[in-house]
Amino acid sequence: MPHTNEVDLLENQGWDERILVCRNGQLVKTFIVVTDRCVVLVDSLINAKTASRMLDYARPYLAGTRALVVVNTHADYDHAWGNQLFAGPVASHPAPIIGSQRCAEELRSSGSATYLQEMRDREPEIFAGVQLVEPTICFEEGLTIGGGDLTLQLFATPGHTPDHIALYIPEIETLLAADGAELPYPAARAVDGLPAMRASLARMAALQPKVTLYCHAPVTIGPQLLHDNIAYFDALERHCRAALARGVPARPDQDADVIDLVGCRYEDVTPAGPMWEEVHEHYRTQGHAEQLRMMLAWLADAK
CATH class of the missing domain: 3.60.15.10 (Ribonuclease Z/Hydroxyacylglutathione hydrolase-like)
Structure with missing residues (x-):
């Protein structure tokens, strides 16, 4: 672009x-x-x-x-x-x-x-x-x-990047989440960023804002996106734990189809609806696979 x-x-x-x-x-x-x-x-x-x-x-x-x-x-x-x-x-x-x-x-x-x-x-x-x-x-x-x-x-609100911050305005119960939450999901760039990002999502959701605005999501999507992002990573964790228990390697080869290995397609772990279905193909494929790879590695390292 x-x-x-x-x-x-x-x-x-x-x-x-x-x-x-x-x-x-x-x-x-x-x-x-x-x-x-x-x-x-x-x-x-x-x-x-x-x-x-x-x-x-x-x-x-x-x-x-x-x-x-x-x-x-x-x-x-x-x-x-x-x-x-x-x-x-x-x-x-x-x-x-x-x-x-x-x-x-x-x-x-x-x-x-x-x-x-x-x-x-x-x-x-x-x-x-x-x-x-x-x-x-x-x-x-x-x-x-x-x-x-x-x-x-x-x-x-580290995770997407280590330096990330968000802003909350209590008088109007408004959260400016920046890139801490995104449509379809904020992308961690390193394995150790994944738990930090999930903690940051939980911290923002705990504020219970009435209005939430994002740098990379429609202005009308509202606070629900925070919970959808949390649910996405929770679902990735469930699928990856099950995959590791089946013997899927924690660090699959780079040419491996991780989505197929784990059995976790983008559409399996995101809400239905036009906004989610019309995202760039990268987020449905390569980006989703990258988050799965990091989740596998994090779960293995956390043992």
Whole structure:
């Protein structure tokens, strides 16, 4: 999927009017939270141009004494590569950027620099001008932004990535789950990320939010997606435990059909309905198989 610098403001579908939802093409959604004291941009998108477009949507609310604040939910390119607009040597709209300590470390890493170069080579018209800028205010487990009328509680939700955070706004019982939950499922990238991700899903679900918004799911899907994601991984665990008991290896060969080995198809462990059936084929096949591989390995290692 080619990237775009276009950013749209989505029509409110019933959530609190102080939350604006932006969408960068078909890639990702980000959020603007307007409080009495500050306007908070939740993530900065893929480059300075998309961050600037997001700022344009926030600008009408920055009149008076409201301060601009930026939050990075994690260091992935579609969430933090617009940071240079707000901090660093070329910042044109200086603002504090809040993120986890792990997020800052990831943006400083050689892996992030290598990936940026790959993206520049692939799509220079989108990524040539990107400079990696880390958060300027970091925390470990939690941080609270007191906006006056609204309180933004930032808390660690590792799993999808080690640096991931989510935001809860108790006054309006609204959770911004970022990539901590997704349609059809959040993907752990390493075996040790799997239990952390499941714990993070449980922590978010325990808040019992009335409204939940995600970076990679329809705005109308609601808090039920948290429970559907939990049920997905619970079902994977059941199938993988049974497979291991039958003698399926904990680490099947790379060319093995893990879905067939375990006997766990995507459609067996996800809800019925168009939203689930129309996801990209990757999530039904390769992505699903990757989660099964990690579950097998984790169960074997946990013995």
